[in-house]
Structure formats: C-alpha cells, structure tokens
Amino acid sequence: MGKQRVAVVGIGQTKHQATRGDVSMAGLVREAALRALADAQMTWADIDAAVVGKAPDFFEGVMMPELFLADALGCTGKPLFRVHTAGSVGGSTAIVAAQLVQAGIHERVLTVAFEKQSESEAMWALSLPIPFTPPLHAGAGGYFAPHVRSYIRRAKAPDHIGILVALKDRQNGLKNPYAHLHEHDISFDSIKDSLMLWDPIRYAETCPSSDGACALVLGSERVADAAAADGRKPAWIQGTAMRSEPTLSAERDTVLPLGGALCAADVYRQAGITNPRKDVDCVEMYVPFSWFEPMWLENLGFAEPGEGWKLTEAGVTALDGDLPVNMSGGVLCTNPIGASGMLRFAEAAMQVRGTAGDHQVDGARRAVGHAYGGGSQFFAMWVVGADKP
Amino acid sequence: MAEIVLPPSIRDVEPVRSVRTPAQLDYEFTAGDATTRFLNGIVNKRIIGQQAPGGRVYVPPRGADPELGQPTPIDVEVAQVGTVTSFCVVNLQFYGSVMEIPYVSALILLDGADLSIMHLIQEIPADQVRIGMRVEAVWRDDADIEPTFESVRYFRPTGEPDDVNVRIPGEGHGTGLGSWVGGVAPTEAVIRNPRTGQGGTTEGGDA
Amino acid sequence: MRDVAIISFAQTPMRRRVDELNEVEMLMPAVHGALAQVDMTIDDIGFTCSGSTDYLAGMAFSFVSTLDAVGPWPPIQESHVEMDGAWALYEAWVKLQLGEIDTALVYAYAKSSPGDLPMVLTRQLDPITMGPLWPDSVSIAALQARALLDTGRVTEGDLAEVAVRSRRDALANPNAQLAWDRGLDDHLAEDYLVAPLRRSDCPPITDGAAAIVWAAGDEARSKVDRPAWIRGIDHRIEPIHLGLRDLTVSESTRIAAEKAGVADGPVDVAEIHAPFTHQELILRQAMGLGGSTAINPSGGALCANPMMTAGLVRLGEVANRISAGTADRGVAHATSGPCLQQNLVCVLEGDN
Structure with a gap:
C-alpha cells in the first residue's frame, strides 16, 4: 500500500499562561482539542484514534496521565497512544499521529500535547535529588x-x-x-x-514556564480534499x-x-x-x-x-x-x-x-x-x- | 454542551477551584556497576574513567559507551588536571544552591578523558575564566571524602599556560559536525562509525 | 498491510531486584542479544523505539541515558513511548508500514525495585478523585476479582487453576522469576493477601528488560527460517474510573481482538498479559480463546511482571514459539492501567 497522503485539517491551542488555574488538566487538553475539532468541523465521534504527548510526568504529579485523560479525550473504545521524547515530544507526537494516517490505519487522528507545570513544582520535578549523579550546579x-x-x-x-x-x-x-x-x-x-x-x-533571553496545550486533527487525502472543497485549506504534510x-x-x-x-x-x-x-x-x-x-x-x-x-x-x-x-x-x-x-x-x-x-x-x-x-x-x-x- | 443543573443543596456553595494533594514516594537507589567502580576511586581520591575495548574514556562513566553501545569494563585512571572547554557565569541563586554569586560552572576535559565533565571553577574572579584555561581538582579534607563526585569541591587554575589547542567536541570537524558548508547537508559519513570503522572526513577531532 | 515479522527476541533473567546494575547496564544484554541472534548491529536497524516510565525510575527523563545501550552514533531514527514496550512495538510496526525502512529494534525495561510499586502505581489514578486515597494496585485488582466472583461465572478454584498452571509451566522458562509445582489445595490453603486474592493470585515485582527485532518481507526471510508474521494488531482504551466500566469484562480487549482478527483462524498459543489470575479469565473470554489454545506456556505475568516490559515479552514469547515451529498461529496481548484499562492484541503466524 505504501505511504498515503496526510494533511492538517484542524488546529487548536489554549490560551497559554503561567497558571491556568481555571481549568483542570482534562479541561486544558479539551480546550485545545475542542478548538481543533471545531476548526476541522468534526466531533469526537469522527475521530478514529488519539496520540498524546507531554514531557516528564513529574511535572503534574501523575504517572502516564493519558490514562486518566482517556475519556476526557473521547477515546473510550478507541486507540490512545502516548509519546515521550523529552522536549521534542510535541513534534514527535504529531509525527506519530501523521504516520497512523500515512500507513492507512486511520483516516482522522486527533493529536494533543500539553504541559500543566503549575500543577506541580517544575523545578522540583527536574531537581529530584538522585544519588550518584553529578550535581548540576545551575x-x-x-x-x-x-x-x-x-x-x-x-x-x-x-x-x-x-x-x-x-x-x-x-x-x-x-x-x-x-x-x-x-x-x-x-x-x-x-x-x-x-x-x-x-x-x-x-x-530576558530565556523562555517562560507555561501551562498550555495544542491539538491537531490529521486527515487522510480524502478527508483533506473534502475540507478543501469546503473552502477550508489543509496543510499538506x-x-x-x-x-x-x-x-x-x-x-x-x-x-x-x-x-x-x-x-x-x-x-x-x-x-x-x-x-x-x-x-x-x-x-x-x-x-x-x-x-x-x-x-x-x-x-x-x-x-x-x-x-x-x-x-x-x-x-x-x-x-x-x-x-x-x-x-x-x-x-x-x-x-x-x-x-x-x-x-x-x-x-x-x-x-x-x-x-x-x-x-x-x-x-x-x-x-x-x-x-x-x-x-x-x-x-x-x-x-x-x-x-x- | 448540556447545561449542568446542580442539586439545590449545593447551588449556592462556593465552588472548589483547586485541591492540594501532597504526594511522597520514597525510592532506594543503587549505584550500579560502573558508578560503583567510579565512586570507589573517589573515596581514594582518584578519578577513574572507563572504556569499552576500542572505545573512548568516559568520566564519570555510566556503564555504556554511548557511541559504541557497549559496556565499559576497562578502568582507566585520568588526571586531576584538565582544560576548560566552555563555561558560564551564574548570577542566580539557583534552587538549593549555597554558592556565592557570581560563580562559574564549566565544562572541563580532564587529561586522559574523552568527554568533559561539568564542575565549578573557584579561586579566580569569574570574569577571568576562559576557554583553554588549565585547572586542577580541589578535594575536600580527607575526613570528609565520601563516595560522591562532590568530594571534589571545585577546580582552580593551575597557573600553566592555556591549552589553546584543547579538543572541543565538534570543532575538530572544521565548522562543526552539523553544519552545511556551501549549502550541502552533512551525512553520517562525516564521522567515523565506531563499530565499522568507516566514515570520518577528518580525524574526528582527535588531532 | 505490509508483511512484517518479529525475527528476534531476547530478555534478561527476571528478578525481584537487580541491585548491582543501573538501567542501561541491565538493558544492554537484552538489546545486544536480540541483535546478535540475527547477526545484526544498530547499523542494520532503520528505526528504534522503546518503552519505559519515569515513575518507576524515580527520575525525570530516565529513558535518555538508556539509549546509550544501542550506541546511537551516527545519529539514528528513534522514538520513545511512556507505555509498555508492546506499544513501542506498535509504533515501529506503523513506521514499517510506510515502506521506507525494513528493520526496527524495540526494547523495554523497568526496575520496579527502587520504589514501592503498589504505591507508585496509585499515581496513575485520577489525581483529584482517586489519587489522594492512595489505593494500592493489589487492592484495586481485588475489587475487580470480587466483582467477577460475584457474577457467579467463576470461582476461587478457577483462579487457583490459573495460578497453579502458570507457575508449573514457568518451570520450563529459564527467565521466570517464580516457578513451582504445587497443587490446587496448596493454593487455596493460602491466606488472603487482599481478599479475594491470595498472594499466589498476584504477580511478583520484577526488574528486567526485553528487546525485539522487526523485519519486513524478504529481509525477514533472509534472516530466519520461520519469521513470526504480524497478521493483525490493534489496541483500545477505556475510562480509568472503575465505576465507569464493567470490570468483569474487557470491552477494549474484545474490540482489539476483533480488529486484529483473532477469530479468523485457530489459535495454537496465546500469551496473555494478565498480572492477576482473575484477569486471565476476563481476557480469555474477551478474546474468545477456548480449549485448544495453550495459554501462557511461559508462565505469563504471574511468573515475572517487569513493568512496561511484560507486554513486549508476551509478543516475544509467541514469536519464539512460531519461529521454533511449535505453533503456527498465536495471539499476544498486553495491558496497561488499572484493572485492564488499556489493551493491545496481536495475531502472529508462521509460514507453512
């Protein structure tokens, strides 16, 4: 069968800020996901599978948080996949999601990446005192x-x-x-x-620490062509x-x-x-x-x-x-x-x-x-x- | 979305906006083979690197040669003097730190080792630290030596002339390993494959 | 789909505690063994993918240093999942479907020994409604066992049969952590650990690692006499909340088994990732596995349960039996999350 075409047909992100105390973790990922779905003119039911990415789980104090987010992401009875490749994870997560379409396995894949650093002590998460490892002084x-x-x-x-x-x-x-x-x-x-x-x-040359999420809907050529015909331009990968x-x-x-x-x-x-x-x-x-x-x-x-x-x-x-x-x-x-x-x-x-x-x-x-x-x-x-x- | 209707009993109650749930997990770590051998050297005030057959000398060793992907069974004592390959000057009281500001955190290539360690430079004003500077380890008092790399308190200048030819990883390849010269992308062949011996358009920075 | 096969599988001896090695040291024999068995090195591999989790290691980014085990130099195509290695294998299978690479290396590892595993696993639960209660993983499984027994479909004797058969079969598995030959009466004479579960209904806590080599089409045929071809693979999830699902069945496993085509032919062997005895009964029913199928000839997760790894081991155990010619068609299953929340099912087949 070989590699199929795939395009981004929906994009959503949250308002990012230091602390999104107004939403739970589930609320945060849903805010991004619902915007991506709306952009794609889809509902949860249209999605075949979801791919979630985030960096170290110590940031939120939840081990493998995609497990407890499964229903918030509309994944009951569907495939849900979790990627973690350190700071590149948001990119590699989108790539894994795209490959599910390119391989011809699914037609519409939702991918979501997030971090809610305010849920835990981020500095603490990265500074757990591990014996035997050389100290990082700065x-x-x-x-x-x-x-x-x-x-x-x-x-x-x-x-x-x-x-x-x-x-x-x-x-x-x-x-x-x-x-x-x-x-x-x-x-x-x-x-x-x-x-x-x-x-x-x-x-002032350094990045802030934020709460936020991003979501994409990836569609097959058929899905993307239909969006284009409807006046919604796909981004072809x-x-x-x-x-x-x-x-x-x-x-x-x-x-x-x-x-x-x-x-x-x-x-x-x-x-x-x-x-x-x-x-x-x-x-x-x-x-x-x-x-x-x-x-x-x-x-x-x-x-x-x-x-x-x-x-x-x-x-x-x-x-x-x-x-x-x-x-x-x-x-x-x-x-x-x-x-x-x-x-x-x-x-x-x-x-x-x-x-x-x-x-x-x-x-x-x-x-x-x-x-x-x-x-x-x-x-x-x-x-x-x-x-x- | 469907409208949420609360039962009358909680309709006028202040909603819960957050909960604080402290969590504690206790772990009991063991050092593993390579680190144990390294720390046994430290308690004798010796810095022991390790290598795989045909591989480079890594210090502190972590058990695997990351280029070869093989265990590092050979212990190699490295010198307690080395050369600064890069550094930064820290002006922030970092979390948990007790350092006097400013202080210098440097990459130091110990003589006989192939990978720089990260450690502190002291006994010199921060603005006088430079790449190529020769430095030596300063240990804690003998009574305070423990199986931790922090038994080396810091490094200080030896007073030797700078080593202007110190090997800085990547720079032995001219403009850097991942650079595009003349708009041409580098390939895997730019470096020597440590398993097959193939590739390597230069001496791999060993010169 | 493109024909892709497991051509090599290696695992470390599974032990309660691997004190004398760090994670990369523990992992290397599995990775090197899987490659050496098919006379390959990392230079022959198109894509590498691994599975592990920081909460077992007790440190962030723990997977970063274990990549040293493969020697990613020159740089490689590589990814990591915070899931059981069975899902890393799934990602590699997807990648192989694209037709751009012909081989893949998959590995998984965990040292559960540094922490208190039943407590560590409570951190998977909903952080607002469940996590603060610190319900340990054995107690949560016991809730499920109780619900199953209360249906009247199974008895404690049925659970005991699973335990007895698994530990007896494990006597032939040199990597098993627990193996013995005891009778049903011995099992039922044990006190409850967390009623209705006895200690022998529960898995051991395990340190260990495993690795698999994938190859496509002719590449697989050139490497081994009888590749274990993937005929179907699928995974599904359910809500984590125990009150939102019927714990006595596994709907996600049923869907995955249907999508993977388990029922499309006879199943000679099945390796089911069931950490607790009652879970094997739920999963057998969900996959429709009947009397002619050899269940967990390796002894299964009741004999060694390396977290993030035990699912990948199931795939390797089935592939080994197909490659050895003792089975023609097999099913491998992996699970994740409390009470079988997430499940993967794979159908493997040998050439005849």
Missing part, C-alpha cells in the same frame, strides 16, 4: 549556556544578537493572542539591562523526520549537532527542498534561549557555518523579513514544555493555511516546524505546504 540554563558560549566563540558573533532575537520574538508574540508573554514595553535596552543569569544568557544521538558522547557537537542537520536534510529531501533558504517561506523553530535562533539557522541549512547570526542581525528572520522565524513569538513567549514542539508544528501549518492572523506571513506556501529536546540530542521536524505533495 539548572537547565547552566547546561545550555556553555554551548551558547561555544557558538559565540566559534561564529565570532557579537553580543547583541541574543538581544535582537528576544526582542523580535517578544514583539511577534504581541500579535499572537494565545501567547503567554505579552510584553508591550519590551525594548532592546530592557532586554540588555535584564539580569545576566547564566552569562552569556540574560533573563510534505515530510517528517526524527533523529536522536547520545546525550554525552565524546565526539558529538553540542553547538551544531549532527542529528539536527541529518533530520533537516531528511525532511527536505522528502519535501523536494534543495535550497532551504529559497524554498522555505517561513520557519517555526524551537528557541528556548535566544541564541538558539542563529545556531539552528546554521544547523538546519538556512545559513553557512558561522553566518546564522548575520541573518538575524540583518532582519532576515523578522516577520516582514525574507525568512521569517518564529512568527508566533516562539518558545521565548510560550513554553508549556510538552506542547512546545507541537505549537511549532501547528504554527507552520497555520501559516500555509493562511490562518495565522496578525502573525501571518503573506503568501506563505511552505513552512518548516522544528523541535528539539534533551541536551540538543533529540530532533523532530516537519515540512507543511499549501500544495499537495
């Missing part, structure tokens, strides 16, 4: 900051690049009603003057890819990981992209610390080595630039960890459907969604387009 930022320093040194990048990325993404976030951070007073100087938490990473490499290996490059580049090359090959800089209209990539924008621009083939920061500096990645990056405001504005990857994938799909509202890139016909996880060793990407592959 948390997640302390892990990534040395790698950012290596990039700056390698690329000879000037200090203000990280500030420019943070400013751009926070300004983009102002156009996104679902974004967690809406910092109307943000400025170059306010970012520059914010506390240098993990030198070279400033406070032109390629998906995942790569993993070891966390701590002697040879791996933590600045420009080989796995990230191989993942990009694979997904471009599937989509027929030979020159990503020219062939891609916009990119939504996983940037939890601002410096990751230039790093990923190089790792994903949008810039020559050492030149990623020059695209940022020249405004190429701005919303009105030649290659807009993180139109939604990205992870720097919204970070419900388990959903963050799917939000990237969803934004890419919204762009090619023309439904991105104030953060729409004019004429976007092909977009890339990107997620990474762990210590930059897990990667998930997709390419979506307005055109059927």
Whole structure:
C-alpha cells in the first residue's frame, strides 16, 4: 500500500499562561482539542484514534496521565497512544499521529500535547535529588549556556544578537493572542539591562514556564480534499523526520549537532527542498534561549557555518523579513514544555493555511516546524505546504 | 454542551477551584556497576574513567559507551588536571544552591578523558575564566571524602599556560559536525562509525 | 498491510531486584542479544523505539541515558513511548508500514525495585478523585476479582487453576522469576493477601528488560527460517474510573481482538498479559480463546511482571514459539492501567 497522503485539517491551542488555574488538566487538553475539532468541523465521534504527548510526568504529579485523560479525550473504545521524547515530544507526537494516517490505519487522528507545570513544582520535578549523579550546579540554563558560549566563540558573533532575537520574538508574540508573554514595553535596552543569569544568557533571553496545550486533527487525502472543497485549506504534510544521538558522547557537537542537520536534510529531501533558504517561506523553530535562533539557522541549512547570526542581525528572520522565524513569538513567549514542539508544528501549518492572523506571513506556501529536546540530542521536524505533495 | 443543573443543596456553595494533594514516594537507589567502580576511586581520591575495548574514556562513566553501545569494563585512571572547554557565569541563586554569586560552572576535559565533565571553577574572579584555561581538582579534607563526585569541591587554575589547542567536541570537524558548508547537508559519513570503522572526513577531532 | 515479522527476541533473567546494575547496564544484554541472534548491529536497524516510565525510575527523563545501550552514533531514527514496550512495538510496526525502512529494534525495561510499586502505581489514578486515597494496585485488582466472583461465572478454584498452571509451566522458562509445582489445595490453603486474592493470585515485582527485532518481507526471510508474521494488531482504551466500566469484562480487549482478527483462524498459543489470575479469565473470554489454545506456556505475568516490559515479552514469547515451529498461529496481548484499562492484541503466524 505504501505511504498515503496526510494533511492538517484542524488546529487548536489554549490560551497559554503561567497558571491556568481555571481549568483542570482534562479541561486544558479539551480546550485545545475542542478548538481543533471545531476548526476541522468534526466531533469526537469522527475521530478514529488519539496520540498524546507531554514531557516528564513529574511535572503534574501523575504517572502516564493519558490514562486518566482517556475519556476526557473521547477515546473510550478507541486507540490512545502516548509519546515521550523529552522536549521534542510535541513534534514527535504529531509525527506519530501523521504516520497512523500515512500507513492507512486511520483516516482522522486527533493529536494533543500539553504541559500543566503549575500543577506541580517544575523545578522540583527536574531537581529530584538522585544519588550518584553529578550535581548540576545551575539548572537547565547552566547546561545550555556553555554551548551558547561555544557558538559565540566559534561564529565570532557579537553580543547583541541574543538581544535582537528576544526582542523580535517578544514583539511577534504581541500579535499572537494565545501567547503567554505579552510584553508591550519590551525594548532592546530592557532586554540588555535584564539580569545576566547564566552569562552569556540574560533573563530576558530565556523562555517562560507555561501551562498550555495544542491539538491537531490529521486527515487522510480524502478527508483533506473534502475540507478543501469546503473552502477550508489543509496543510499538506510534505515530510517528517526524527533523529536522536547520545546525550554525552565524546565526539558529538553540542553547538551544531549532527542529528539536527541529518533530520533537516531528511525532511527536505522528502519535501523536494534543495535550497532551504529559497524554498522555505517561513520557519517555526524551537528557541528556548535566544541564541538558539542563529545556531539552528546554521544547523538546519538556512545559513553557512558561522553566518546564522548575520541573518538575524540583518532582519532576515523578522516577520516582514525574507525568512521569517518564529512568527508566533516562539518558545521565548510560550513554553508549556510538552506542547512546545507541537505549537511549532501547528504554527507552520497555520501559516500555509493562511490562518495565522496578525502573525501571518503573506503568501506563505511552505513552512518548516522544528523541535528539539534533551541536551540538543533529540530532533523532530516537519515540512507543511499549501500544495499537495 | 448540556447545561449542568446542580442539586439545590449545593447551588449556592462556593465552588472548589483547586485541591492540594501532597504526594511522597520514597525510592532506594543503587549505584550500579560502573558508578560503583567510579565512586570507589573517589573515596581514594582518584578519578577513574572507563572504556569499552576500542572505545573512548568516559568520566564519570555510566556503564555504556554511548557511541559504541557497549559496556565499559576497562578502568582507566585520568588526571586531576584538565582544560576548560566552555563555561558560564551564574548570577542566580539557583534552587538549593549555597554558592556565592557570581560563580562559574564549566565544562572541563580532564587529561586522559574523552568527554568533559561539568564542575565549578573557584579561586579566580569569574570574569577571568576562559576557554583553554588549565585547572586542577580541589578535594575536600580527607575526613570528609565520601563516595560522591562532590568530594571534589571545585577546580582552580593551575597557573600553566592555556591549552589553546584543547579538543572541543565538534570543532575538530572544521565548522562543526552539523553544519552545511556551501549549502550541502552533512551525512553520517562525516564521522567515523565506531563499530565499522568507516566514515570520518577528518580525524574526528582527535588531532 | 505490509508483511512484517518479529525475527528476534531476547530478555534478561527476571528478578525481584537487580541491585548491582543501573538501567542501561541491565538493558544492554537484552538489546545486544536480540541483535546478535540475527547477526545484526544498530547499523542494520532503520528505526528504534522503546518503552519505559519515569515513575518507576524515580527520575525525570530516565529513558535518555538508556539509549546509550544501542550506541546511537551516527545519529539514528528513534522514538520513545511512556507505555509498555508492546506499544513501542506498535509504533515501529506503523513506521514499517510506510515502506521506507525494513528493520526496527524495540526494547523495554523497568526496575520496579527502587520504589514501592503498589504505591507508585496509585499515581496513575485520577489525581483529584482517586489519587489522594492512595489505593494500592493489589487492592484495586481485588475489587475487580470480587466483582467477577460475584457474577457467579467463576470461582476461587478457577483462579487457583490459573495460578497453579502458570507457575508449573514457568518451570520450563529459564527467565521466570517464580516457578513451582504445587497443587490446587496448596493454593487455596493460602491466606488472603487482599481478599479475594491470595498472594499466589498476584504477580511478583520484577526488574528486567526485553528487546525485539522487526523485519519486513524478504529481509525477514533472509534472516530466519520461520519469521513470526504480524497478521493483525490493534489496541483500545477505556475510562480509568472503575465505576465507569464493567470490570468483569474487557470491552477494549474484545474490540482489539476483533480488529486484529483473532477469530479468523485457530489459535495454537496465546500469551496473555494478565498480572492477576482473575484477569486471565476476563481476557480469555474477551478474546474468545477456548480449549485448544495453550495459554501462557511461559508462565505469563504471574511468573515475572517487569513493568512496561511484560507486554513486549508476551509478543516475544509467541514469536519464539512460531519461529521454533511449535505453533503456527498465536495471539499476544498486553495491558496497561488499572484493572485492564488499556489493551493491545496481536495475531502472529508462521509460514507453512
């Protein structure tokens, strides 16, 4: 039978904020799922199967929470699948869901990713005192900051690049009603003057911690064609890819990981992209610390080595630039960890459907969604387009 | 959605908006083989890395060579001096931390090891720490040595000249392993496959 | 669907406590064994998928370091499910259906020993209505057993027969944790642990790991004489709340068995993931498995119940029997969640 076509026919997300105390965990995932269903003009009964993704279960204090969410997600008597690939999970969850359609197993699959970090103590969840393991003296930022320093040194990048990325993404976030951070007073100087938490990473160059969920409805070619005939544009999935490499290996490059580049090359090959800089209209990539924008621009083939920061500096990645990056405001504005990857994938799909509202890139016909996880060793990407592959 | 009709008895009651349910689970961890061998070295103030036959030296060892995917049965003592390969300066009182701000958390490649460890740098102002700087381990007093890597309190400068040629993973490959030179994607062949010996367009950074 | 087969299966000896090894050290023999049996390395594998859960390990992202067991260098195509490895196997099967890769490696592992398993499993329950009560997993299973006995369809003697047969069959399974030859009377003479369940109605707590190699079409035929072909595979879920389902039947298993085509031919062997004796009776009925089927010749989960792994072991045990020629057509089943909440059914067949 081979690989069948698949498209995104429904997209939903919650309002993201530090604490969504107004909804339960079930209420949070249903808020996103119901919006995706409404967008697809479907009901729970139309869905064949669901795929749920989220990051560590310690965040909410519930082990394998998809089990207790099964009925809230309308899955009684249906298949429900749970993915966990660290921070890339939102992306890999969407890919697993897409493959259920591509394999011809199901026609309409709901996929949901979420995190409700306020339910538990997130710092506690990540800082359980495990004997015998080397102490992490400075948390997640302390892990990534040395790698950012290596990039700056390698690329000879000037200090203000990280500030420019943070400013751009926070300004983009102002156009996104679902974004967690809406910092109307943000400025170059306010970012520059914010506390240098993990030198070279400033406070205002880091992502927030959010409650939120994202949901997609994936449909077969038949389902997507019917939506298109009804005037609801599908986002056709032109390629998906995942790569993993070891966390701590002697040879791996933590600045420009080989796995990230191989993942990009694979997904471009599937989509027929030979020159990503020219062939891609916009990119939504996983940037939890601002410096990751230039790093990923190089790792994903949008810039020559050492030149990623020059695209940022020249405004190429701005919303009105030649290659807009993180139109939604990205992870720097919204970070419900388990959903963050799917939000990237969803934004890419919204762009090619023309439904991105104030953060729409004019004429976007092909977009890339990107997620990474762990210590930059897990990667998930997709390419979506307005055109059927 | 159907309208929810509450029974009269609770119609005017303040709704419950959240519940707090403390949970505690107790775990009893065991160290495993590789970590036990490592910690046995620590109590003797020796830093023991491990390797698989034909593999690289990993410290602290975790039991498997992550490139080969094989056990690491060979103990290899590494030096207590090494080179800073990168670092960050922390200006935040991190949760549970008792460090004086600012402090430096660094990646340090010990002589004889193939993977940097993450540890603290002290006895030097934070703004003078640099990549390539030579540092040495400072242990707790003998009476306080315990089977934990924290028995090494921190690293401090040795005063030797900087090692400007220190191997930084990825950088032995020119522009980096996952970079696109001339718009061409890298392939698996850019690195040497540790099992087949094939591939590797450079010396894999070992030079 | 594309023809895909299990061509190799390996597991570690199942034990109450594997104190002397960390998780990656415990896992390596299973992964390396499964690959070596078919003369393969990770370089021959198109996709790798694993199953495990952080709550057993007691630390977040615990699966990250166990990936070292396979040596993902150069980088590999890989995924992880926070589910039993049987579902990791399902994800790999879906991936193989796309026709882009021909081989896959699936593994699962768990060390339940660091924590108090019956208490750890309470964290799966609804965090508002059930979790705060800390109902341990044995007591919850006992509620189900009581409901089943109260229907009058089965007796405590029927439960005892399952226990006795399973532990006796396990004598032939070198990896089993519990194996003995005792009579029905011995079983029924035991005190209740949580009435109506006796200790021998319950599974042991187990540390262990398992791995499977998948191959498609000619690749499978070139590797082994008799691949165990997948003829159907499906999984279904029900609400977690015990009051929302009839605990004495397993509707999700019935649907999965129907979709997988269990009834389309004779079933020589079935490996059923039933941690508690009464659950085997519920599951046999749900899958329509009758007298001519050998049930759990390995001894099943009553003889070794590595969390997140026991379901994958069921698939491996059936595949081994098909590859060995002692069975032509078999059924493997995996379960997850309290009281058989979620179930996977797979039909495997050998060439004749």
